[in-house]
Amino acid sequence: MQLTPEQRDGLFDAFTREAFHLELRDYYGVPTEADPFTRWQRGEPDDLEWFRPWLARMQRVAEAGRTVRRLRVVTEPVTDYIRWEYTVATPPTLEAGEDIRWLPRHMVPADVVFPLDGRDWWLFDDQLLAVGRFDDDGRVLGSDLITTPAIVAECVALRDKLWSAGIPHHEFKLT
Template sequence: MELITSAQRDQLFEAFEQDAFHLELRDDYTVPNEESPFASWLRGEPDDLAWAKPWSNLMRRVTAAGKTVRRVRVITEPHTPYITWEHSLTALNEEDGEDIRWLPRRSLPGDLGLPLGGKDWWLFDGRLLAVGHFDDDGRVLGSEIVEAPDLVAECVRVRDLLWSMAVPHREYKP
């Protein structure tokens, strides 16, 4: 299996035509550019958000071009500190044009089998997947590109189901 870097995955945002969707299933992430801001937040220190500017600029550019970027975050309640921090920043993502919804893990249908072994994934235009791979500590190893039609179709089905069930950010009260 060949993995692409996060930077290479981000290049996919320059190429998709209409819709990018992210299914997030982890309660903790260890992302290099987030480690220091998260630690500062845990200590109650202010954040200038400089670390978030590249993503923010990318999302503003993509959504200004009329493309949609959506996420469903499947989360455990009560939240981990990471999810609490992420929730505190989500209004900024939405200001950049993303549409983010929350789905408590307990609300997942009991008979739902999550494709790709329960890994996170980005789905671009309902045609291409970038499947996230992480180590045991939650560090990003890279993304695997998947274009198998049956697997992509299953992810489209799961996307549509979970999107319809999830609570928009402005309505979700942890």
């Protein structure tokens, strides 16, 4: 089943315990981020107005006692986009209640094979995957919904392995 980005975001209202996001891309072409990213590149301030709906959603989730974790696997030296995520988007996301870790690509354990053709995914309550679909420019096209137990189990195991290798945001330094 295919979901629009809005339908995927709706899953945050339905999960009961935990959502986990594995990010594997060094750039995302999210339309709402285009202008803020460009302004940041020019050294202009950001009021984060574009980000308020996500932050409000994460705050509601955290206040309800649910957990959201995110692991960003990044190439070093990092891209400007990752530098922008690190400096602009991550601090308010942490404040809203997400837990974010970073894992330099060269530190991924050698035996790791990324399932789902190396695509990003959200895992909800260890039962449901929303696997990202992107165009060649990194724009999010939507997600594929997967509930196949063997695939979900593979992603749960990978999450556990990579999360323990990840570096908490406050300890991670950009290169």
